Amino acid sequence: MTLSDSPDLAGLPSPPPSLLHGAALFLDFDGTLVPLTDAPESVEVDAALIGLLARARDALGGRLAIVSGRSVATLRGLFGLDDFLLAGTHGLEFAEPGKPAHGPERLKAVDEAEAIFTNFIADKPGLLVERKTLSVGLHFRRAPEWMETCRALAEEVALATGLMIQPGKMLYELRPGGADKGTAVAELMKSAPMAGGMPIFVGDDLTDEEGMLAAKALGGCGILVGPLRVTAAQWHLEQVGAVRHYLSIMP
Numbered sequence: 355m356t357l358s359d360s361p362d363l364a365g366l367p368s369p370p371p372s373l374l375h376g377a378a379l380f381l382d383f384d385g386t387l388v389p390l391t392d393a394p395e396s397v398e399v400d401a402a403l404i405g406l407l408a409r410a411r412d413a414l415g416g417r418l419a420i421v422s423g424r425s426v427a428t429l430r431g432l433f434g435l436d437d438f439l440l441a442g443t444h445g446l447e448f449a450e451p452g453k454p455a456h457g458p459e460r461l462k463a464v465d466e467a468e469a470i471f472t473n474f475i476a477d478k479p480g481l482l483v484e485r486k487t488l489s490v491g492l493h494f495r496r497a498p499e500w501m502e503t504c505r506a507l508a509e510e511v512a513l514a515t516g517l518m519i520q521p522g523k524m525l526y527e528l529r530p531g532g533a534d535k536g537t538a539v540a541e542l543m544k545s546a547p548m549a550g551g552m553p554i555f556v557g558d559d560l561t562d563e564e565g566m567l568a569a570k571a572l573g574g575c576g577i578l579v580g581p582l583r584v585t586a587a588q589w590h591l592e593q594v595g596a597v598r599h600y601l602s603i604m605p
């Protein structure tokens with residue numbers, strides 16, 4: 355299955371609350387549950403969001419998972435998402451509430467890439483290296499003039515290390531391959547609490563399209579957040595506030 359070639363973008367409707375009846379809900383994090391900010395660590399998760407997610411999870415009989423490009427360690431340590439089922443680092447690692455994360459070991463290649471990125475940004479104010487559990491990100495949101503150079507460097511380092519490039523929003527990340535948000539959905543749908551629900555993937559980023567395609571392949575659908583584009587989603591919510599409102603009116 356591929357993205358729709360010519361979706362009627364103007365006509366992508368808002369999802370009805372009844373869509374969530376019996377859903378297994380997969381939620382992206384940045385740009386979906388929290389607005390994008392200047393830097394990875396400046397995102398804030400407040401008690402209201404945690405409460406909203408907990409109520410939605412309970413109303414769905416536990417069938418709610420957060421599927422993020424962030425590492426599980428960050429989702430828990432920085433944002434307090436300990437009580438939720440998590441898939442981190444684009445589907446490379448998983449964690450159930452109260453249990454340790456499971457995923458591959460950090461590769462030496464990621465350390466090598468991080469050292470190259472760190473050296474590269476040393477004299478370039480605004481660029482930022484994000485050390486992640488299993489990967490490394492090179493952010494240029496505060497210095498977009500470096501985008502092309504960052505892309506070229508990421509390509510060069512990917513070739514040298516065998517890591518894959520994961521493009522993001524104002525970000526090039528290097529990580530091991532073998533997983534994405536689609537494989538994360540497929541994996542989580544195999545067992546409790548998600549098994550048996552209708553998968554719905556909610557996300558804003560291109561990486562979320564794989565999650566939406568996997569949800570569709572399993573009889574569910576996708577909800578695109580943010581500006582309309584060619585997408586696998588059938589439904590649309592305009593921004594983070596609309597996502598939070600939608601979750602708050604769960605039937």
Ligand SMILES: O=P(O)(O)OC[C@H]1O[C@H](O[C@H]2O[C@H](CO)[C@@H](O)[C@H](O)[C@H]2O)[C@H](O)[C@@H](O)[C@@H]1O
Binds near residue numbers: 382385389394421527
């Ligand atoms: O899959 P997600 O949960 O959407 O995570 C994707 C990436 O999000 C973070 O980067 C993005 O958000 C930052 C904070 O708003 C922003 O400064 C940056 O420009 C965005 O790319 C995170 O830092 C990455 O590790 C995630 O992969």
